[in-house]
Amino acid sequence: MIFDDDNFIDGLRNRNEDALEYTIDRFTPIVTSVVGKVLECYGKETKEECISDVFVSVWWNIERFKGEGTVFKNWICAVARFKAIDYYRRFANKENVISINTTVSPDVLDEIITNEDRKEVVELLNILVPEDRKIFSMRFFLGMKVKEIALQLNLSEAIVSNRIYKGKERIKRCIEIEARKGQELEEVDVSEG
Known part of the structure; x- marks a missing residue:
């Protein structure tokens, strides 16, 4: 069968290698462009490995894509971006400081997430240990089910669910602490004025 923009998604869902x-x-x-922007300071080999992983992820997660061929480009860009971020984190320095270049074309970024939200999400995920960040990315950015994550990471479903629960609680506490700090600063400003 010959594939084109009208039928390749059905072919992927039917596990057709063509x-x-x-x-x-x-x-x-486009995947190379997205990956290249995030991993610009890494070598060709790392970028090529990441690009391959993007297409493997698309192959194994195509049922997660809910749309037509016209929005597939945005979806695969999101997959590429988050896969590249995973690579970046894996190879980042030991302090896990994340500095992501977000100069991907505006039409893609606008549909994925705004710059402010992206920075906030990355900062929140940084409070988690690397394996938990990976679980959160798979669950909330790629939309994978707990069972799929458990299989891919060779963990039990109970462990994955527990890490998601504890990660959410940790993020929630962090947000509450930041909100309290903000209120205290406002009270100080008002009393001084």
């Missing part, structure tokens, strides 16, 4: 080949041929330039 559809995957079409997807790779069609979307490699």
